[in-house]
Amino acid sequence: MTGGQRQSMLCPNCGKLISTSEPRCPYCGIGRPASMSKRLLGTIGLSDPDRLIRSVIYVNVGMYLISLLFSQSRIGLSMNPLTFLSPGDNSLFLLGMTGTIPIDRFGRWWSLLAANYLHGGILHIFFNMAAFRQLAFLTVREYGTYRMVVIYTASGTLGFLVSYLAGIPYTIGASAAVCGLIGAMLYYGKSRGGVYGHTIYRQVGSWAIGLVVFGLLIPGINNWGHVGGGVAGALIGYLMGYRERTGERSMHRLLAGVCTVMTVAVLLYAVVSAVIYRFAG
Numbered sequence: 001m002t003g004g005q006r007q008s009m010l011c012p013n014c015g016k017l018i019s020t021s022e023p024r025c026p027y028c029g030i031g032r033p034a035s036m037s038k039r040l041l042g043t044i045g046l047s048d049p050d051r052l053i054r055s056v057i058y059v060n061v062g063m064y065l066i067s068l069l070f071s072q073s074r075i076g077l078s079m080n081p082l083t084f085l086s087p088g089d090n091s092l093f094l095l096g097m098t099g100t101i102p103i104d105r106f107g108r109w110w111s112l113l114a115a116n117y118l119h120g121g122i123l124h125i126f127f128n129m130a131a132f133r134q135l136a137f138l139t140v141r142e143y144g145t146y147r148m149v150v151i152y153t154a155s156g157t158l159g160f161l162v163s164y165l166a167g168i169p170y171t172i173g174a175s176a177a178v179c180g181l182i183g184a185m186l187y188y189g190k191s192r193g194g195v196y197g198h199t200i201y202r203q204v205g206s207w208a209i210g211l212v213v214f215g216l217l218i219p220g221i222n223n224w225g226h227v228g229g230g231v232a233g234a235l236i237g238y239l240m241g242y243r244e245r246t247g248e249r250s251m252h253r254l255l256a257g258v259c260t261v262m263t264v265a266v267l268l269y270a271v272v273s274a275v276i277y278r279f280a281g
Contacts, residue, residue, distance in 0.1 A: 049140040052149070056136070057129050060174060063117045063267065064125050067091045070274060086121040092172055094274035096266070098160050099170040112164070113266045116156040118172040128174040131207075135181040138200075142188050144248040146256035147240050148181070153259035155180020155232040162228025171222045175211075176229035182208050183233030188242050 007020045011027065018025055067087035093102065096114025103109055119125035132152075139148045156177025163171055182204055189201030208230065215221040240252060 049137065049145050052145055053133060053136045053140075056152070057133065059263075059267070060117050060119070060125060060129055063095065063271075064119050066271060066274075067095055067118060070094065070278060086124075087118075089170075091274075092118055092120070093170075094270075094277055096270045097170055097172050098164065099168050100164055101169045103164055110266050110269065112157045112160045113153070113263060114270045115160055115172045116153075116174050116177050117263075117267060119174070120172060124173060128178060131178050132174060132181070135178060135185065135204075135207075138204075139181050139184060142200075142244075143184065143237065143240070143242050144252070146248050146252040147237075147242075149256040149259050150240065150252065151180050151184045151233050151236050152177045153263060154236055155183065155229045158232035159225040159227075159229025162232075163222050163224035166224040168222055168224055171225055173222070173225075176222070176225040179208075179211065179226045179229035180233030180236070182211070183230035183235075184237035186230075187234040187237040191238075192242075192244065 008017055011018050011025045018027070064087070068085065068091075070091040071088035089097075095118055096108070096111040097118060098108070098111035098115035102111050119128065136148060136152070139151065143151065156174065159176030159179060160171060163176075185200060185204040186208065189197045189199075189204060191197070192200075211226060212223075215223040215226060
């Protein structure tokens, strides 16, 4: 009797219980939900917004703790809240600090991606992750999880590329990627229009204005990265579209998978190479 029963699984896209023999999920319409590639995306959390957003935050916190661990006695313990519990510069460099010096002198182009997961202090990572959490849920709701991953990863990398071209010697932080989410939501609100679209546009626009004012008042802020990330996010949002215009497609899932694999590979390389340098150098 058991041999004639159909095997069941959770759809990697919508999480509903379906048969493994289904050619297409009857709930969300994803094709070949039982294929290895679709299951892989589901396993790493790309189909679950809550799990995905938590994972990004956990990775950022993990890299921050690793940077403190590698700093040893150079951890900033001043009473200045902006520099309290700040990792040492050498630790941040080893783990992927980006800018003209790491790239031009040492050829560390991979740092354009890795630097998005490094932070210079407890307040730095707290405010970036708080902003990311709010904006990520909003972006997932209007673009979907796969497009959110692409926007976040690509806009952060492109934002740091802009700051590199502008001559910024050293830079780190998730704010360029967060600005990418802001740019994508500004495009969404302006494009959609109506009461809801204008509400989103005004709300996110106020965050953007506050970020610009903060960047002009506080020294050391990478405004080039913020602007570059925001423009990149708006452009990517325009190119990929949002849910009300088009559902997420196989290309979006593929791009999200590529972004995820590249991020994991770069961060693993950063950590392993830093460990080798610390303990074998």
